[in-house]
Amino acid sequence: MVSPAALLALAAALAVLLVPAAAAACSASDHDALLSIRAALSEDRLGVFSSWAGADCCAGWYGVGCDPTDGRVADLSLRGEAEDAVMAPAGRPASGIMSGYISDAVCRLGRLSSLVLADWKQISGPIPSCVATELPYLRILELPGNRLTGGIPPSVGSLSRLTVLNLADNLLSGAIPGSITSLSSLKHLDLANNQLTGRVPSDFGKLTMLSRALLGRNRLSGPIPSSVSSLPRLADLDLSENSLTGAIPDGLGSGGHVLTSLYLGANRLSGRIPASLLRNSGLGILNLSRNALDGAIPDVFTRQSYFMLLDLSRNRLSGGVPRSLASATYVGHLNLSHNRLCGAIPAGPPFDHLDADSFGGNSCLCGGPLGKCT
Numbered sequence: 001m002v003s004p005a006a007l008l009a010l011a012a013a014l015a016v017l018l019v020p021a022a023a024a025a026c027s028a029s030d031h032d033a034l035l036s037i038r039a040a041l042s043e044d045r046l047g048v049f050s051s052w053a054g055a056d057c058c059a060g061w062y063g064v065g066c067d068p069t070d071g072r073v074a075d076l077s078l079r080g081e082a083e084d085a086v087m088a089p090a091g092r093p094a095s096g097i098m099s100g101y102i103s104d105a106v107c108r109l110g111r112l113s114s115l116v117l118a119d120w121k122q123i124s125g126p127i128p129s130c131v132a133t134e135l136p137y138l139r140i141l142e143l144p145g146n147r148l149t150g151g152i153p154p155s156v157g158s159l160s161r162l163t164v165l166n167l168a169d170n171l172l173s174g175a176i177p178g179s180i181t182s183l184s185s186l187k188h189l190d191l192a193n194n195q196l197t198g199r200v201p202s203d204f205g206k207l208t209m210l211s212r213a214l215l216g217r218n219r220l221s222g223p224i225p226s227s228v229s230s231l232p233r234l235a236d237l238d239l240s241e242n243s244l245t246g247a248i249p250d251g252l253g254s255g256g257h258v259l260t261s262l263y264l265g266a267n268r269l270s271g272r273i274p275a276s277l278l279r280n281s282g283l284g285i286l287n288l289s290r291n292a293l294d295g296a297i298p299d300v301f302t303r304q305s306y307f308m309l310l311d312l313s314r315n316r317l318s319g320g321v322p323r324s325l326a327s328a329t330y331v332g333h334l335n336l337s338h339n340r341l342c343g344a345i346p347a348g349p350p351f352d353h354l355d356a357d358s359f360g361g362n363s364c365l366c367g368g369p370l371g372k373c374t
């Protein structure tokens with residue numbers, strides 16, 4: 001039983017907590033750093049910097065967020081494709097263009113927890129390497145959709161709090177730094193559509209929190225590390241349009257894992273399709289097209305199979321169309337064309353809506369949309 005006196009004391013304590021404390025004004029050094037960052041960038045169309053006036057950068061500076069207790073800048077977030085009202089004055093989705101470069105001054109914002117300069121199309125130059133060494137509180141680093149060049153900072157792995165690293169759609173080159181696998185909090189990694197070379201780090205499986213890994217449309221080579229199969233939370237993996245070789249790791253998408261989409265198209269992968277992949281009832285998107293995969297398609301589909309997309313086209317697959325595929329609950333887009341398949345296409349609902357395009361260019365398939373087997 002809680003005494004009335006204790007309840008009163010609790011109420012008083014809560015009241016103190018609920019009285020809004022005056023938020024601290026912007027730290028003078030962060031204010032100066034922001035002005036240096038602004039001086040290196042230019043943006044005319046939306047006027048995002050027009051609010052960056054006055055001494056208190058924590059009061060009404062667009063895209064700047066502060067820790068109210070000490071007036072240190074915690075968030076700097078400017079998006080060139082935004083839905084919010086400030087950015088879209090006429091009620092239209094706004095699209096901005098910003099040029100210039102990311103000043104080293106960003107590293108003087110030592111309490112920064114998120115840094116977002118996304119989809120400005122023309123921001124060029126390198127990612128300041130000090131970002132990796134001088135911003136230890138960084139949780140979110142998003143710089144996609146610009147024209148950034150140079151490499152990913154080699155010490156990126158020291159950003160131990162990082163949960164989101166999105167550098168997609170730039171012109172970044174060089175290798176994925178090996179240190180990246182030290183990012184033990186990382187959930188989202190998006191490096192797609194750059195010019196990255198070298199291998200996917202072999203200990204990629206150390207990223208145990210990772211749920212999305214998008215590395216497609218680069219120039220990566222070497223094998224898909226087998227450690228990828230052990231990532232317990234991996235839901236989306238895109239390694240398409242690289243130059244990866246070797247086999248698809250056995251066990252990818254197996255067990256109690258949560259893989260829902262896998263894009264490995266347009267590489268140089270060889271060997272068999274692991275049965276674990278096709279048996280996985282959670283996998284809804286599988287694109288293995290344009291590789292050198294061979295052998296038979298494992299006949300392991302079930303009533304739980306539900307594929308929005310199953311594209312195995314342009315490989316060297318042989319044998320027949322698996323009979324078990326006819327028992328799948330749903331196959332939205334199936335493409336088995338340009339392989340070495342032979343025999344009768346099984347009858348069943350998943351095949352009813354498909355046309356000849358899904359099966360063309362094989363050795364001796366027949367039935368279904370291809371017409372009667374003779």
Ligand SMILES: *[C@@H]1O[C@H](CO)[C@@H](O)[C@H](O)[C@H]1NC(C)=O
Binds near residue numbers: 240266288290311333
């Ligand atoms: C499968 O991936 C390849 C390579 O990225 C792509 O060209 C193709 O359009 C994809 N298939 C589908 C149906 O999206």
Ligand SMILES: *[C@@H]1O[C@H](CO)[C@@H](O)[C@H](O)[C@H]1NC(C)=O
Binds near residue numbers: 337
């Ligand atoms: C299947 O893939 C081939 C080549 O990869 C493509 O030409 C064809 O249009 C695709 N068919 C369907 C139904 O998407």
